[in-house]
Each structure stands twice: as structure tokens, then as C-alpha cells.
Amino acid sequence: MKNAKPTAADAASTPGHAPGLPHHAHAADHVHSHADDPHHDHAHGTPASAEAALALAEEYCRERGEKLTPIRRKVLELLLTSGRATKAYSLLDDMRQIHPGSAPPTVYRALDFLLSAGLVHKIESINAFAVCHDLTQCQHGILVVCQQCGNVTELHQPALREALVEQIENAGYRLAGDGIELKGLCSACQAAQAAGS
Secondary structure, three states: OOOOOOOHHHHHHOOOOOOOOOOOOOOOOOEEOOOOOOOOOOOOOOHHHHHHHHHHHHHHHHHOOOOOOHHHHHHHHHHHHHOOOEOHHHHHHHHHHHOOOOOHHHHHHHHHHHHHOOOEEEEHHHOEEEEOOOOOOOOOOEEEEEOOOOOEEEEOOHHHHHHHHHHHHHOOOOOOOOOEEEEEOOHHHHHHHHHHO
16 A cells, blocks of 8 residues: 555645645545646646656655656656646657657556556546646546547545445456546536537
8 A cells, every 4th residue: 555645736735834744634535636736737837746746656666666767757757747638659659859869668668567557547448648636545436538639637526436346346357457447528518518409
């Protein structure tokens, strides 16, 4: 189990707050949207908040005896600044802007590390990756994925998840992984669709 530490949002949203020191805990049933709430957005919109999240991730990896290498850090930074689920080849294109010789295995190895460290989620339904909303406290909630823009919202309602898993198992199935994804259309895409009709 991972060490309890402040979230990326905590470090980024509190001026003068030192990463690694507790700030506040999220309620277990708190919904984390990556589009509507600037305090829980992966991108946070500012380089300073991305830097705070990266510093938090580096400390977390160090505590686990692992290293957030420059390539891993850059891939994580690209995901943080994108603010939504991003496909590996889009990350590769972005990496090539910075490091022209970047090859697919470079990005995939970095993503594999970030996944194993629990810093990112793989969004299977759209074959993309997104930073975990609680960067160092991934709890494998239920992910709601906008099929149009790639926005990802994590729902952390343990009772709902447990009931869903129980129903799945009662039906004779076993989940292939920890992730549960629901497909949908985010409010921004719904509004854009309504405006276009």
C-alpha cells in the first residue's frame, strides 16, 4: 500500500505549502472532475502547479526507492499539462518536439513505469493515459471518460464500487484489472453539441 501523502492538487493549490506535508484529506465520496474544478484539474493551468505535482511525484518515487528519470518526468509533465487523457503517440509527438530522436519504446517504457508506480491510469476504452487525480494516492475509483474530448473524471465512492464489483462477481465474472470505466459525454461536450443542433 502506498504511503499517504498530500495530493498533487493540495501541493498546487496552496500557496507556500511545502510538498510532502499533509494539507487536507478528500472525503471518500468526493467526485474529482478534471474539467470543472481548477483545484482537481490534472493540468491546473499553470506551470507552477505542474512543477509542484512533479516535485511531489519525485519525492514519492524516491520514498519507494525508485527514480523519476528525466524522460519519465517529461512524460508525466506532458500528461499533467494536457489536462485530459492522452494517447501514447500524441505523447511521442510532443516528446519529439523536445527530444527529436524519441522513439515509441521510450514513451512506452516511461508510461509502464508511471502505471506501475500508480501515478497514471490507462484508459482502456480510448487507449489513452491520464494522471491520477491524487497523484500519489491512487485508489482505483470509477473513471468516467468523455468519448468525445477525452476528459476523465474519477468518482471515489467505495461503497458504489464494492457493490458494482459484487454484482459483477455474482454474475460469474472477475474483473481483469482494478479499473472500472464508464463511457459518456462530459458537460462541456454536451453543451457544445446542444449549441450545434
